[in-house]
Amino acid sequence: MTTAIPIRRIRSLRTGQPDGFATICFTKFWERVAYYGLQAILILYLTEYLLVTRAPGEIWLVAFISTLFDVQGQALASSITGGFLTLISIIPIVGGIITDRFLGPARAILLGGSIMAIGHLAMAYEPALILALACIALGIGLFRGAIASQLGSLYDSESRRVEGFQLYFLVVNLAGLTGPFLVGTIGEEAGWHWGFAASASAMAMALAIYAFGYLDHTRIPHAQVRANAPSASALPTRKWPSNLLLIAGVGLLAIPNFQLFNAYLLWVKKDFALMAFGQLIPVSWLVGMDAALSLCVLVASVPAWRALERHIGPVSSLTRASFGALFVCAGTCMLLAAALMSGGGKLTLLWCVAFQFLNAAGLAQILPAALAELGSKDNVKGSATSISGYFLGLFFAGLVSTVLAARFEVLPITTFWSLHLGCAVAGAVMFLLAKKTADHFARTQE
Numbered sequence: 001m002t003t004a005i006p007i008r009r010i011r012s013l014r015t016g017q018p019d020g021f022a023t024i025c026f027t028k029f030w031e032r033v034a035y036y037g038l039q040a041i042l043i044l045y046l047t048e049y050l051l052v053t054r055a056p057g058e059i060w061l062v063a064f065i066s067t068l069f070d071v072q073g074q075a076l077a078s079s080i081t082g083g084f085l086t087l088i089s090i091i092p093i094v095g096g097i098i099t100d101r102f103l104g105p106a107r108a109i110l111l112g113g114s115i116m117a118i119g120h121l122a123m124a125y126e127p128a129l130i131l132a133l134a135c136i137a138l139g140i141g142l143f144r145g146a147i148a149s150q151l152g153s154l155y156d157s158e159s160r161r162v163e164g165f166q167l168y169f170l171v172v173n174l175a176g177l178t179g180p181f182l183v184g185t186i187g188e189e190a191g192w193h194w195g196f197a198a199s200a201s202a203m204a205m206a207l208a209i210y211a212f213g214y215l216d217h218t219r220i221p222h223a224q225v226r227a228n229a230p231s232a233s234a235l236p237t238r239k240w241p242s243n244l245l246l247i248a249g250v251g252l253l254a255i256p257n258f259q260l261f262n263a264y265l266l267w268v269k270k271d272f273a274l275m276a277f278g279q280l281i282p283v284s285w286l287v288g289m290d291a292a293l294s295l296c297v298l299v300a301s302v303p304a305w306r307a308l309e310r311h312i313g314p315v316s317s318l319t320r321a322s323f324g325a326l327f328v329c330a331g332t333c334m335l336l337a338a339a340l341m342s343g344g345g346k347l348t349l350l351w352c353v354a355f356q357f358l359n360a361a362g363l364a365q366i367l368p369a370a371l372a373e374l375g376s377k378d379n380v381k382g383s384a385t386s387i388s389g390y391f392l393g394l395f396f397a398g399l400v401s402t403v404l405a406a407r408f409e410v411l412p413i414t415t416f417w418s419l420h421l422g423c424a425v426a427g428a429v430m431f432l433l434a435k436k437t438a439d440h441f442a443r444t445q446e
Contacts, residue, residue, distance in 0.1 A: 018154040023213030025171045030206035032175030034199040037183020039261050040284040045192045046077035061130040075406045082402025084133045089395035091141030096384035105150040112142030113207045120200035124193045149384040176291025184284030245434035250370050250393030252427030256332045256420045258401035263408040273346035293360040317369040318435040324365030325428035331358030332421045339413040
Protein backbone atom coordinates (compact mmCIF):
# COMPACT_ATOMS: atom_id res chain seq x y z
CA MET A 1 0.00 0.00 0.00
CA THR A 2 1.26 3.51 -0.79
CA THR A 3 0.12 6.84 0.50
CA ALA A 4 0.30 10.08 -1.43
CA ILE A 5 2.73 12.44 0.27
CA PRO A 6 2.95 15.36 -2.18
CA ILE A 7 6.07 17.43 -1.65
CA ARG A 8 6.90 20.62 -3.50
CA ARG A 9 10.64 21.13 -4.02
CA ILE A 10 11.15 24.31 -2.03
CA ARG A 11 14.10 25.12 0.18
CA SER A 12 13.15 25.58 3.80
CA LEU A 13 14.38 29.13 4.39
CA ARG A 14 17.99 27.99 4.91
CA THR A 15 17.10 26.13 8.08
CA GLY A 16 18.89 23.00 6.93
CA GLN A 17 15.56 21.19 7.06
CA PRO A 18 14.22 19.05 4.19
CA ASP A 19 12.06 20.30 1.34
CA GLY A 20 8.46 20.72 2.45
CA PHE A 21 9.37 21.73 6.01
CA ALA A 22 8.69 25.44 5.42
CA THR A 23 5.29 24.77 3.84
CA ILE A 24 4.23 22.54 6.73
CA CYS A 25 5.36 25.06 9.35
CA PHE A 26 3.76 28.09 7.68
CA THR A 27 0.52 26.13 7.27
CA LYS A 28 0.59 25.12 10.92
CA PHE A 29 1.38 28.69 11.98
CA TRP A 30 -1.73 30.21 10.41
CA GLU A 31 -3.97 27.32 11.49
CA ARG A 32 -2.80 27.86 15.08
CA VAL A 33 -3.28 31.65 14.80
CA ALA A 34 -6.93 30.97 13.95
CA TYR A 35 -7.35 28.43 16.74
CA TYR A 36 -5.55 30.28 19.54
CA GLY A 37 -7.28 33.51 18.59
CA LEU A 38 -10.69 31.87 18.89
CA GLN A 39 -9.67 30.15 22.10
CA ALA A 40 -8.62 33.46 23.67
CA ILE A 41 -12.03 35.11 23.23
CA LEU A 42 -14.48 32.19 23.40
CA ILE A 43 -15.16 32.18 27.17
CA LEU A 44 -15.36 35.99 27.20
CA TYR A 45 -17.72 36.01 24.21
CA LEU A 46 -20.03 33.55 25.94
CA THR A 47 -20.08 35.18 29.39
CA GLU A 48 -20.10 38.83 28.33
CA TYR A 49 -22.24 38.74 25.20
CA LEU A 50 -23.90 35.64 23.78
CA LEU A 51 -25.37 34.04 26.93
CA VAL A 52 -26.32 37.49 28.22
CA THR A 53 -28.10 38.78 25.11
CA ARG A 54 -29.69 35.50 23.99
CA ALA A 55 -31.71 32.90 25.86
CA PRO A 56 -30.34 29.33 25.71
CA GLY A 57 -33.33 28.32 23.59
CA GLU A 58 -32.29 30.75 20.87
CA ILE A 59 -28.96 28.97 20.33
CA TRP A 60 -29.07 25.50 18.79
CA LEU A 61 -28.49 22.74 21.39
CA VAL A 62 -27.50 25.14 24.20
CA ALA A 63 -30.81 24.69 26.03
CA PHE A 64 -30.30 20.92 25.82
CA ILE A 65 -26.78 21.24 27.26
CA SER A 66 -28.05 23.52 30.03
CA THR A 67 -30.77 21.03 31.00
CA LEU A 68 -28.61 17.93 30.62
CA PHE A 69 -25.82 19.19 32.90
CA ASP A 70 -28.03 21.47 35.04
CA VAL A 71 -25.80 24.51 34.47
CA GLN A 72 -26.49 28.16 33.72
CA GLY A 73 -24.57 31.40 33.33
CA GLN A 74 -20.84 31.08 33.94
CA ALA A 75 -21.09 27.34 34.56
CA LEU A 76 -22.84 26.89 31.21
CA ALA A 77 -20.19 28.99 29.42
CA SER A 78 -17.40 27.01 31.08
CA SER A 79 -19.10 23.74 30.17
CA ILE A 80 -19.33 24.74 26.50
CA THR A 81 -15.74 26.00 26.42
CA GLY A 82 -14.38 23.00 28.31
CA GLY A 83 -16.40 20.61 26.20
CA PHE A 84 -14.94 22.14 23.05
CA LEU A 85 -11.38 21.85 24.40
CA THR A 86 -12.04 18.26 25.42
CA LEU A 87 -13.49 17.38 22.02
CA ILE A 88 -10.46 18.67 20.14
CA SER A 89 -8.30 16.48 22.35
CA ILE A 90 -10.12 13.21 21.63
CA ILE A 91 -11.12 13.63 17.98
CA PRO A 92 -7.51 13.45 16.65
CA ILE A 93 -7.46 9.81 17.74
CA VAL A 94 -10.27 9.04 15.27
CA GLY A 95 -8.79 11.47 12.75
CA GLY A 96 -5.45 9.65 12.85
CA ILE A 97 -7.11 6.33 12.02
CA ILE A 98 -9.06 7.90 9.13
CA THR A 99 -5.88 9.54 7.83
CA ASP A 100 -3.84 6.33 7.86
CA ARG A 101 -6.54 4.02 6.51
CA PHE A 102 -8.42 6.15 3.99
CA LEU A 103 -7.29 9.70 3.21
CA GLY A 104 -3.54 10.01 3.54
CA PRO A 105 -1.91 13.06 5.16
CA ALA A 106 -2.34 15.57 2.31
CA ARG A 107 -6.06 14.96 1.79
CA ALA A 108 -6.67 14.94 5.55
CA ILE A 109 -4.94 18.31 5.92
CA LEU A 110 -6.90 19.89 3.06
CA LEU A 111 -10.24 18.42 4.14
CA GLY A 112 -9.71 19.18 7.83
CA GLY A 113 -8.56 22.72 7.07
CA SER A 114 -11.62 23.37 4.90
CA ILE A 115 -13.97 22.14 7.63
CA MET A 116 -12.20 24.37 10.16
CA ALA A 117 -12.55 27.40 7.89
CA ILE A 118 -16.30 26.76 7.62
CA GLY A 119 -16.52 26.49 11.41
CA HIS A 120 -14.68 29.78 12.00
CA LEU A 121 -17.02 31.53 9.55
CA ALA A 122 -20.09 29.97 11.17
CA MET A 123 -19.11 31.48 14.55
CA ALA A 124 -20.44 34.80 13.24
CA TYR A 125 -23.96 33.30 13.08
CA GLU A 126 -24.94 33.26 16.76
CA PRO A 127 -27.56 30.44 16.76
CA ALA A 128 -25.00 28.10 15.13
CA LEU A 129 -22.48 28.32 18.00
CA ILE A 130 -22.39 24.58 18.83
CA LEU A 131 -22.39 23.54 15.17
CA ALA A 132 -19.51 25.94 14.45
CA LEU A 133 -17.43 24.62 17.36
CA ALA A 134 -18.16 21.05 16.25
CA CYS A 135 -16.89 21.83 12.73
CA ILE A 136 -13.69 23.35 14.12
CA ALA A 137 -13.15 20.32 16.36
CA LEU A 138 -13.79 17.87 13.51
CA GLY A 139 -11.38 19.74 11.24
CA ILE A 140 -8.69 19.75 13.90
CA GLY A 141 -9.20 16.01 14.34
CA LEU A 142 -8.22 15.39 10.72
CA PHE A 143 -5.60 18.12 10.50
CA ARG A 144 -3.55 17.75 13.68
CA GLY A 145 -2.25 14.19 13.45
CA ALA A 146 -1.89 14.33 9.65
CA ILE A 147 0.39 17.37 9.58
CA ALA A 148 2.58 16.02 12.41
CA SER A 149 2.78 12.70 10.57
CA GLN A 150 3.76 14.41 7.33
CA LEU A 151 6.45 16.39 9.11
CA GLY A 152 7.90 13.22 10.64
CA SER A 153 7.95 11.50 7.22
CA LEU A 154 10.41 14.10 5.91
CA TYR A 155 13.25 12.76 8.08
CA ASP A 156 15.44 9.66 7.83
CA SER A 157 17.26 10.01 11.16
CA GLU A 158 15.87 10.31 14.67
CA SER A 159 18.12 13.23 15.65
CA ARG A 160 17.00 15.36 12.70
CA ARG A 161 13.38 14.41 13.35
CA VAL A 162 13.60 15.61 16.97
CA GLU A 163 15.20 18.86 15.80
CA GLY A 164 12.41 19.31 13.25
CA PHE A 165 9.75 18.88 15.91
CA GLN A 166 11.53 21.38 18.17
CA LEU A 167 11.31 23.97 15.42
CA TYR A 168 7.71 22.90 14.82
CA PHE A 169 6.88 23.64 18.47
CA LEU A 170 8.56 27.03 18.13
CA VAL A 171 6.23 27.83 15.23
CA VAL A 172 3.20 26.66 17.23
CA ASN A 173 4.16 28.90 20.15
CA LEU A 174 4.80 31.86 17.86
CA ALA A 175 1.26 31.36 16.56
CA GLY A 176 0.05 31.14 20.15
CA LEU A 177 1.59 34.57 20.69
CA THR A 178 0.17 36.07 17.49
CA GLY A 179 -3.36 34.64 17.63
CA PRO A 180 -4.55 36.06 20.98
CA PHE A 181 -3.01 39.48 20.32
CA LEU A 182 -4.44 39.67 16.79
CA VAL A 183 -7.82 37.97 17.09
CA GLY A 184 -8.23 38.69 20.82
CA THR A 185 -7.63 42.42 20.46
CA ILE A 186 -9.93 42.68 17.43
CA GLY A 187 -12.63 40.69 19.23
CA GLU A 188 -12.53 42.66 22.48
CA GLU A 189 -12.02 46.11 20.95
CA ALA A 190 -13.77 46.05 17.56
CA GLY A 191 -16.43 43.42 18.26
CA TRP A 192 -16.68 39.68 18.75
CA HIS A 193 -17.82 38.94 15.21
CA TRP A 194 -14.88 40.87 13.77
CA GLY A 195 -12.65 38.64 15.87
CA PHE A 196 -14.24 35.54 14.36
CA ALA A 197 -13.74 37.03 10.89
CA ALA A 198 -10.04 37.44 11.69
CA SER A 199 -9.72 33.80 12.78
CA ALA A 200 -11.51 32.65 9.61
CA SER A 201 -9.10 34.73 7.49
CA ALA A 202 -6.10 33.13 9.23
CA MET A 203 -7.48 29.65 8.49
CA ALA A 204 -7.99 30.59 4.84
CA MET A 205 -4.35 31.72 4.72
CA ALA A 206 -3.24 28.32 6.08
CA LEU A 207 -5.20 26.49 3.38
CA ALA A 208 -3.80 28.71 0.62
CA ILE A 209 -0.20 28.16 1.76
CA TYR A 210 -0.61 24.40 1.93
CA ALA A 211 -2.33 24.16 -1.47
CA PHE A 212 0.34 26.35 -3.11
CA GLY A 213 3.24 24.51 -1.48
CA TYR A 214 1.98 21.07 -2.50
CA LEU A 215 0.93 21.58 -6.10
CA ASP A 216 3.50 18.98 -7.12
CA HIS A 217 1.49 15.80 -6.44
CA THR A 218 4.44 13.39 -6.34
CA ARG A 219 3.57 10.03 -4.87
CA ILE A 220 6.19 8.56 -2.54
CA PRO A 221 5.66 4.98 -1.34
CA HIS A 222 6.36 4.28 2.30
CA ALA A 223 9.23 2.00 1.33
CA GLN A 224 10.96 4.89 -0.45
CA VAL A 225 10.46 7.30 2.44
CA ARG A 226 12.15 5.10 4.95
CA ALA A 227 13.42 1.92 3.35
CA ASN A 228 15.10 0.53 6.43
CA ALA A 229 12.07 0.83 8.72
CA PRO A 230 11.21 -2.39 10.56
CA SER A 231 7.76 -3.83 10.26
CA ALA A 232 5.15 -3.09 12.88
CA SER A 233 5.33 -6.70 14.04
CA ALA A 234 9.04 -6.26 14.78
CA LEU A 235 8.50 -3.33 17.12
CA PRO A 236 8.89 -3.95 20.87
CA THR A 237 5.60 -4.37 22.71
CA ARG A 238 6.72 -4.60 26.35
CA LYS A 239 7.17 -0.83 26.57
CA TRP A 240 3.44 -0.15 26.75
CA PRO A 241 3.32 0.17 30.59
CA SER A 242 5.71 3.14 30.53
CA ASN A 243 3.80 4.69 27.63
CA LEU A 244 0.51 4.42 29.51
CA LEU A 245 2.10 6.06 32.55
CA LEU A 246 3.48 8.80 30.32
CA ILE A 247 0.05 9.45 28.78
CA ALA A 248 -1.51 9.63 32.26
CA GLY A 249 1.22 12.02 33.40
CA VAL A 250 0.70 14.31 30.40
CA GLY A 251 -3.02 14.41 31.14
CA LEU A 252 -2.63 15.23 34.82
CA LEU A 253 0.02 17.91 34.27
CA ALA A 254 -1.98 19.57 31.48
CA ILE A 255 -5.03 20.16 33.71
CA PRO A 256 -3.80 23.51 35.15
CA ASN A 257 -2.81 24.63 31.64
CA PHE A 258 -6.32 23.96 30.31
CA GLN A 259 -7.69 26.47 32.82
CA LEU A 260 -5.66 29.19 31.05
CA PHE A 261 -8.52 29.34 28.55
CA ASN A 262 -11.35 28.83 30.99
CA ALA A 263 -11.80 29.61 34.69
CA TYR A 264 -8.34 31.17 35.04
CA LEU A 265 -9.30 34.08 32.76
CA LEU A 266 -12.51 34.67 34.70
CA TRP A 267 -10.63 34.64 38.03
CA VAL A 268 -7.98 37.04 36.75
CA LYS A 269 -10.59 39.46 35.38
CA LYS A 270 -12.46 39.40 38.71
CA ASP A 271 -9.66 39.49 41.33
CA PHE A 272 -6.57 40.93 39.61
CA ALA A 273 -5.53 44.46 38.67
CA LEU A 274 -5.19 44.23 34.88
CA MET A 275 -2.54 46.94 34.67
CA ALA A 276 0.77 46.86 32.81
CA PHE A 277 3.02 49.95 32.71
CA GLY A 278 0.11 52.07 33.88
CA GLN A 279 -2.24 50.86 31.14
CA LEU A 280 -5.36 48.69 31.41
CA ILE A 281 -4.87 45.58 29.25
CA PRO A 282 -7.40 43.09 27.80
CA VAL A 283 -7.48 39.86 29.79
CA SER A 284 -7.06 37.88 26.55
CA TRP A 285 -3.49 39.23 26.36
CA LEU A 286 -2.57 36.79 29.13
CA VAL A 287 -3.06 33.96 26.64
CA GLY A 288 -0.66 35.72 24.29
CA MET A 289 1.80 36.22 27.14
CA ASP A 290 1.71 32.48 27.78
CA ALA A 291 2.69 31.83 24.17
CA ALA A 292 5.48 34.44 24.37
CA LEU A 293 6.88 32.82 27.51
CA SER A 294 6.68 29.36 25.93
CA LEU A 295 8.47 30.65 22.85
CA CYS A 296 11.30 32.16 24.91
CA VAL A 297 11.70 29.00 26.96
CA LEU A 298 11.79 26.77 23.87
CA VAL A 299 14.46 28.95 22.27
CA ALA A 300 16.57 28.91 25.43
CA SER A 301 16.09 25.22 26.28
CA VAL A 302 17.70 23.84 23.10
CA PRO A 303 21.20 25.27 23.74
CA ALA A 304 20.79 24.72 27.48
CA TRP A 305 20.19 20.98 27.05
CA ARG A 306 23.04 20.74 24.54
CA ALA A 307 25.42 22.39 27.00
CA LEU A 308 24.26 20.10 29.80
CA GLU A 309 24.65 16.98 27.66
CA ARG A 310 28.22 17.93 26.82
CA HIS A 311 29.02 17.55 30.51
CA ILE A 312 26.81 14.66 31.65
CA GLY A 313 26.02 12.80 28.43
CA PRO A 314 22.67 12.20 26.68
CA VAL A 315 19.50 12.95 28.64
CA SER A 316 16.47 10.76 27.90
CA SER A 317 13.12 12.22 26.90
CA LEU A 318 11.50 10.87 30.07
CA THR A 319 14.13 12.60 32.20
CA ARG A 320 13.38 15.87 30.44
CA ALA A 321 9.66 15.35 30.95
CA SER A 322 10.16 14.65 34.67
CA PHE A 323 12.24 17.82 34.98
CA GLY A 324 9.46 19.80 33.29
CA ALA A 325 6.87 18.32 35.66
CA LEU A 326 8.63 20.00 38.60
CA PHE A 327 8.19 23.39 36.93
CA VAL A 328 4.47 22.80 36.32
CA CYS A 329 3.99 21.89 39.99
CA ALA A 330 5.87 25.03 41.07
CA GLY A 331 3.73 27.16 38.76
CA THR A 332 0.49 25.75 40.17
CA CYS A 333 1.82 26.55 43.65
CA MET A 334 1.90 30.20 42.56
CA LEU A 335 -1.83 30.09 41.85
CA LEU A 336 -2.54 28.55 45.24
CA ALA A 337 -0.37 31.17 46.96
CA ALA A 338 -2.24 33.97 45.15
CA ALA A 339 -5.57 32.41 46.15
CA LEU A 340 -4.47 32.35 49.80
CA MET A 341 -3.72 36.08 49.58
CA SER A 342 -6.99 37.04 47.85
CA GLY A 343 -9.76 38.91 49.64
CA GLY A 344 -7.83 42.05 50.52
CA GLY A 345 -8.14 43.97 47.27
CA LYS A 346 -6.95 43.38 43.73
CA LEU A 347 -4.00 41.04 43.28
CA THR A 348 -0.93 41.94 41.24
CA LEU A 349 -0.37 40.39 37.84
CA LEU A 350 3.08 39.25 39.01
CA TRP A 351 1.39 36.12 40.36
CA CYS A 352 0.08 35.42 36.85
CA VAL A 353 3.50 36.01 35.32
CA ALA A 354 5.11 33.63 37.82
CA PHE A 355 2.53 30.91 37.19
CA GLN A 356 2.60 31.24 33.41
CA PHE A 357 6.40 31.34 33.23
CA LEU A 358 6.87 28.21 35.35
CA ASN A 359 4.00 26.42 33.61
CA ALA A 360 5.38 27.33 30.17
CA ALA A 361 8.89 26.25 31.18
CA GLY A 362 7.55 22.88 32.29
CA LEU A 363 5.36 22.19 29.28
CA ALA A 364 8.17 23.24 26.91
CA GLN A 365 10.05 20.17 28.18
CA ILE A 366 7.07 17.84 28.62
CA LEU A 367 5.22 18.13 25.31
CA PRO A 368 8.12 17.64 22.84
CA ALA A 369 9.47 14.82 25.01
CA ALA A 370 6.08 13.09 25.05
CA LEU A 371 5.76 13.27 21.26
CA ALA A 372 9.30 11.95 20.85
CA GLU A 373 8.59 9.04 23.20
CA LEU A 374 5.12 8.14 21.93
CA GLY A 375 5.54 8.93 18.24
CA SER A 376 6.30 5.79 16.25
CA LYS A 377 9.34 6.82 14.24
CA ASP A 378 9.52 3.44 12.50
CA ASN A 379 5.88 2.58 11.79
CA VAL A 380 5.34 4.99 8.90
CA LYS A 381 2.06 3.40 7.80
CA GLY A 382 0.41 4.15 11.12
CA SER A 383 2.23 7.30 12.13
CA ALA A 384 -0.87 9.50 12.40
CA THR A 385 -2.57 6.88 14.56
CA SER A 386 0.42 6.36 16.85
CA ILE A 387 0.78 10.10 17.47
CA SER A 388 -2.83 10.12 18.71
CA GLY A 389 -1.69 8.53 21.99
CA TYR A 390 -0.34 11.95 22.91
CA PHE A 391 -3.81 13.47 22.48
CA LEU A 392 -5.40 10.85 24.72
CA GLY A 393 -3.69 12.45 27.72
CA LEU A 394 -4.89 15.88 26.61
CA PHE A 395 -8.44 14.55 26.31
CA PHE A 396 -8.29 13.43 29.93
CA ALA A 397 -6.95 16.86 30.94
CA GLY A 398 -9.73 18.66 29.10
CA LEU A 399 -12.38 16.47 30.68
CA VAL A 400 -11.16 16.98 34.24
CA SER A 401 -10.53 20.71 33.77
CA THR A 402 -14.07 21.15 32.41
CA VAL A 403 -15.57 19.45 35.46
CA LEU A 404 -13.50 21.67 37.75
CA ALA A 405 -14.25 24.86 35.78
CA ALA A 406 -17.99 24.23 36.05
CA ARG A 407 -17.54 24.39 39.86
CA PHE A 408 -15.38 27.50 39.84
CA GLU A 409 -18.06 29.73 41.41
CA VAL A 410 -19.08 27.06 43.94
CA LEU A 411 -15.73 25.94 45.36
CA PRO A 412 -13.57 28.19 47.56
CA ILE A 413 -10.77 29.53 45.37
CA THR A 414 -8.10 27.91 47.57
CA THR A 415 -9.80 24.52 47.20
CA PHE A 416 -10.14 25.05 43.46
CA TRP A 417 -6.41 25.56 42.92
CA SER A 418 -5.44 22.94 45.54
CA LEU A 419 -7.20 20.34 43.40
CA HIS A 420 -5.18 21.47 40.39
CA LEU A 421 -1.95 21.26 42.38
CA GLY A 422 -2.85 17.72 43.44
CA CYS A 423 -3.34 16.74 39.79
CA ALA A 424 0.04 18.23 38.83
CA VAL A 425 1.86 16.39 41.63
CA ALA A 426 0.18 13.12 40.63
CA GLY A 427 1.34 13.72 37.05
CA ALA A 428 4.93 14.21 38.19
CA VAL A 429 4.74 10.89 40.06
CA MET A 430 3.45 9.20 36.88
CA PHE A 431 6.47 10.47 34.95
CA LEU A 432 8.87 9.13 37.56
CA LEU A 433 7.14 5.74 37.43
CA ALA A 434 7.24 5.80 33.61
CA LYS A 435 10.98 6.48 33.67
CA LYS A 436 11.57 3.67 36.15
CA THR A 437 9.50 1.27 34.05
CA ALA A 438 11.25 2.30 30.82
CA ASP A 439 14.68 1.88 32.42
CA HIS A 440 13.72 -1.61 33.56
CA PHE A 441 12.52 -2.45 30.04
CA ALA A 442 15.82 -1.18 28.56
CA ARG A 443 17.84 -3.36 30.93
CA THR A 444 15.86 -6.47 29.99
CA GLN A 445 16.45 -5.74 26.29
CA GLU A 446 20.25 -5.71 26.73
